[in-house]
Each structure stands twice: as structure tokens, then as C-alpha cells.
Amino acid sequence: MLAELTHRCPLACPYCSNPLELESAKTELSTAEWIDIFRQASAMGVLHLHLSGGEPASRRDLVDLTAGAAAAGLYTNLITSGIGLTEARITALADAGLDHLQLSIQGATPVLADRVGGYKGGYQRKIAVAEWTHAAGIPLTVNAVCHKQNMDELGDMLDLAVTLGARRIEIATVQFHGWADKNREALMPTREQFLKTNAFVEDSRKRLEGIIVIDYVGADHHATYPKACMGGWGRTGLNVTPSGRVLPCHAAETIPSLVFDNARDRPLADIWYNGSAFNAYRGDSWMPDLCRTCERKEIDFGGCRCQAMALAGDAAATDPVCVRSPLRALLIEQAEADSRAAPPPFVYRGR
Ligand code: SF4
Ligand code: FES
Numbered sequence: 001m002l003a004e005l006t007h008r009c010p011l012a013c014p015y016c017s018n019p020l021e022l023e024s025a026k027t028e029l030s031t032a033e034w035i036d037i038f039r040q041a042s043a044m045g046v047l048h049l050h051l052s053g054g055e056p057a058s059r060r061d062l063v064d065l066t067a068g069a070a071a072a073g074l075y076t077n078l079i080t081s082g083i084g085l086t087e088a089r090i091t092a093l094a095d096a097g098l099d100h101l102q103l104s105i106q107g108a109t110p111v112l113a114d115r116v117g118g119y120k121g122g123y124q125r126k127i128a129v130a131e132w133t134h135a136a137g138i139p140l141t142v143n144a145v146c147h148k149q150n151m152d153e154l155g156d157m158l159d160l161a162v163t164l165g166a167r168r169i170e171i172a173t174v175q176f177h178g179w180a181d182k183n184r185e186a187l188m189p190t191r192e193q194f195l196k197t198n199a200f201v202e203d204s205r206k207r208l209e210g211i212i213v214i215d216y217v218g219a220d221h222h223a224t225y226p227k228a229c230m231g232g233w234g235r236t237g238l239n240v241t242p243s244g245r246v247l248p249c250h251a252a253e254t255i256p257s258l259v260f261d262n263a264r265d266r267p268l269a270d271i272w273y274n275g276s277a278f279n280a281y282r283g284d285s286w287m288p289d290l291c292r293t294c295e296r297k298e299i300d301f302g303g304c305r306c307q308a309m310a311l312a313g314d315a316a317a318t319d320p321v322c323v324r325s326p327l328r329a330l331l332i333e334q335a336e337a338d339s340r341a342a343p344p345p346f347v348y349r350g351r
Contacts, residue, residue, distance in 0.1 A: 001041050001074075002050045002239045002250065003034065005065065009055040010083045012118030012348040013106065014183040015145055015174040018054065019253055022349075027243040031061040033264065035068030037240060040268040042072040046238075049074040054242070057084030063092045070097030077102060079143070082129035083122060090129070094136040101133050102170070104143040108156030116150065118348045130164035141168040147187040148343055151197055158204055162212055171201065172217040177251040177306060182347045188338035194222045221335035225296060226303025226319035233281035233305055238272060246271045248278050251306040255315045281305050281316070290318050290325070 007022035029037070038049065049069050056062055057080055069076045077100040078093065093101075103126060107113035110123040117123075133140050142161035146154060154171065161169040173194075174180055174187050189197075201216045208214070217227070230237045230249045239247040244263040252258060258277040272278060281302075284292050291302040302308075303319020311320045312327050320327035 001046045001048070002052055002237070003037070004052055004054065004239065004241050004250070005034070005056045005059045005062070006242050007054040008058040009053055009081070010058070010119055011055065011081050011122065012350070013104075013116060013145070014118075014180065014346040014348060015147060015187055016179040016349065017175060017177045017250060019178050019251075022054075023242045028059075029242065029244050029264070031064050031068070033244065034065050035072070037244070037263050037268060038065075038069045038072040038074060040263075042074050044269040044272060047075055048077065050077050050079055052079040055081050055084060057082075057089070063089065063096050066093055066098050067096035070099075075099050080104070080129075081117070081119075081122065082126040083119065085129050085132070087128075087132045087135075090132045090136050090138070094138050098138055100139050100141065102141040102143050103130055103133070103166075104145070105157060105160065106145075107150045108153045108160050112150060112153065116346070118346070127164070130166070134165040140164065140166045141170060142166040143170045143172070145172055145174055146189070146197065147174045148189045148193065148339065149186065151189055151193045154197060154200060155204075158208075158212075158214070162208065166212060168213040168215065170215045170217075171197075172215075173197075173219045175220070176310075177254070179349060181310070184338040185341040186343045186346050188335055188341075189219050190339040191222060191336070194219045219335075220307070220321050221332050223321055224323045226300050226307070226321040228300045229304035229307070229319075232301035234272075234278040235282070235301070238278075246275065248281075249306065252277065254306050255309050257315070286316050288316065288318055294324070 006028055007018055008025055056078060066076055076098050078098055079102045081104050105113060105126055106116035113123040114120050130140060144157045158169060176184055198218060201214055205214050234248050239250045240263060245260045246263055247260055258280060260277050261271040261275045284297055287302050291297050303321055305315045308317040308319050309315040311331055318325040320331040
């Protein structure tokens with residue numbers, strides 16, 4: 001379960017996948033409401049909780065929330081930019097039972113990282129947060145979202161992750177959901193960058209075996225088949241927004257036909273098993289013939305519903321990333337044109 005504790009965030013990353021309209025602080029769930037949801041999640045079989053945002057450290061009750069989640073028996077992972085964390089707060093999080101921390105880095109140098117994050121001084125803060133995390137004995141993953149403007153620095157970002165004591169790095173190519181779609185020309189990697197990054201990851205995995213694990217998500221439009229987004233709709237994951245709306249994926253609100261329940265009004269397990277949004281794309285009855293008769297339908301589950309919505313205007317269409325999709329040519333054509341464009345200035349939220 002991904003708990004978006006808040007949409008507040010001091011950074012302004014141009015690839016933010018949160019919705020265009022953020023939820024305001026006054027609608028956020030209280031400490032007690034979140035902890036009740038964590039208990040319900042644990043009771044219905046959730047094992048792994050991501051405490052995310054926005055920036056989760058913007059919640060003053062982050063330590064209490066972590067303690068509540070740990071007491072409910074959940075494995076807790078904090079996904080953070082690091083801004084808002086102090087050494088004392090990290091020690092308190094460790095004492096509260098935090099199991100793991102994922103720290104985002106936007107570049108390997110302060111100039112690029114702070115420009116991408118839209119936050120001056122962010123880079124230095126992250127270095128300090130990584131050191132405090134390491135000192136507190138919390139396992140660390142570095143998240144590196146890669147795109148046109150930082151892909152050529154990936155070697156330095158990987159070296160930085162090793163230096164910071166990270167056990168794992170997630171190198172994920174930007175996904176064009178939410179705000180990111182406003183920055184397509186500034187972020188879309190070229191085919192050459194994609195191929196170079198593939199080779200770099202393959203080589204680095206061998207070179208750094210036993211030192212750091214590298215997870216890699218390549219650019220969608222260069223793939224042959226789509227990824228099993230969310231591990232399949234309503235199969236293994238759910239997302240709770242700051243105000244308690246329960247979504248099958250973080251971008252599900254881009255599908256206008258869906259109606260979402262709120263954990264303030266309905267038990268979590270009832271939403272998971274019986275909610276209309278969760279049942280909309282479970283199984284294969286919703287699939288177009290192309291997917292329903294395909295030997296890969298239990299591998300990728302027809303791909304990403306939100307991508308189908310964005311490109312085909314129909315969330316039940318075959319994901320246009322798929323080589324068999326009639327819309328693939330359109331996806332590639334758009335992506336290629338964006339990738340070749342000279343990068344315009346970033347469009348930041350609220351500026
Ligand atoms: Fe996946 Fe559908 Fe493409 Fe088959 S046709 S590979 S199920 S997206
Ligand atoms: Fe929503 Fe892929 S992002 S299903």
C-alpha cells in the first residue's frame with residue numbers, strides 16, 4: 001500500500017506524477033485516521049507500506065505515523081526527498097520502527113540536482129540525510145528518476161549512491177503522468193540515450209555485484225511490450241490519497257469514468273474487494289480481444305490503464321506501448337518528436 005500522507009512538498013520536480021490538482025492540507029487525514037487505515041490494511045493482508053507524498057516529512061506527525069504502522073505489523077518504507085528531515089528526526093524514525101528509507105536524488109551535482117528539484121540547497125541536504133540514515137542503521141535506497149537532462153550523468157549518480165552507502169538504486173525513466181506530462185519536451189530521452197543507459201546498467205550490474213543492487217525501468221516507448229503496471233490492476237497494490245480516497249493506482253483519477261471510495265466512509269477491505277474502481281479492470285472480461293486472446297495477458301495484464309486513457313482516450317484499450325497495439329505508431333511518433341526537441345525551460349508547479 002502506498003500512503004500519500006500529504007501532497008505538500010518543498011520541491012517542484014518537473015516530472016512529478018502527482019495529479020495536476022493537489023489535495024490541500026486541510027483535507028488531509030488525521031494521525032488517528034491514518035493509523036486506523038494502517039491497522040485495517042494489515043488485517044486484510046497488506047505487508048508492505050510506502051509512506052510517501054508529496055513530501056511525507058511535511059507531516060509533523062511522521063514519527064507517530066511510522067510507529068502506528070510498525071505497531072500494526074507493516075514493513076515501513078519512507079519515500080522522501082530528504083527535505084524536512086533532521087538527524088534527530090531520523091533517529092526518532094529508527095526508534096519508531098522505520099524499516100527502510102528511499103531517498104530521491106535529482107542529479108549528481110548540486111547545480112543540476114537543485115535545478116531539476118527546483119530547490120536551492122536541496123542537494124547538500126540530501127547528502128546529510130543519507131549520512132544520518134546510514135548512521136541510524138536504516139537501510140537506504142537511492143531513487144534516481146532519469147530523463148533527457150540527467151541521463152548522461154547516471155555514472156556519477158550511481159557512484160554517489162555507492163558512496164552514500166545505499167544498498168540499492170532505482171534508476172527509473174520518467175513516466176509521463178500528472179505534472180510530468182507538461183514537461184515532455186524537456187524530459188523525454190532520445191533513443192540513443194535509452195540504448196546507452198541499457199548498456200550502462202547491464203555493465204554496472206556486473207561491476208557492482210555484491211555492492212549495490214540496480215533496479216531499472218527503461219523508457220516505455222522503446223519497449224516491445226508494456227510493463228505489468230501496478231502488478232496488474234487491483235491485484236497486489238492500492239494507493240490512499242492524503243484525504244483518504246482509495247485508488248487502484250496513483251494516476252487512476254485520470255480515468256473519468258471511475259468512482260473512488262473514501263476510507264473515511266467505507267472499510268478498506270470492502271473497498272478493495274467490492275469497490276467499483278478496483279473491479280473495473282480486474283480479470284480479463286474488460287479486455288479488448290487483442291489482449292483477451294493473447295498469451296501474455298497473465299504477464300502484463302494488458303499494460304497500463306492510465307497510459308491507455310491518455311493516448312487512446314479509452315482506459316480499456318490495449319496499452320499503446322504494446323507492439324501489437326494499433327496506436328503504437330502514434331505513441332512512438334509523439335515520443336520521438338518530444339525527445340528530439342531542444343529542451344525548453346522546466347515548467348514548475350505554482351511558479
Ligand atoms: Fe499485453 Fe495486450 Fe499486448 Fe498481449 S496484446 S502483450 S496482453 S498489452
Ligand atoms: Fe495507472 Fe498504470 S499508472 S494503471
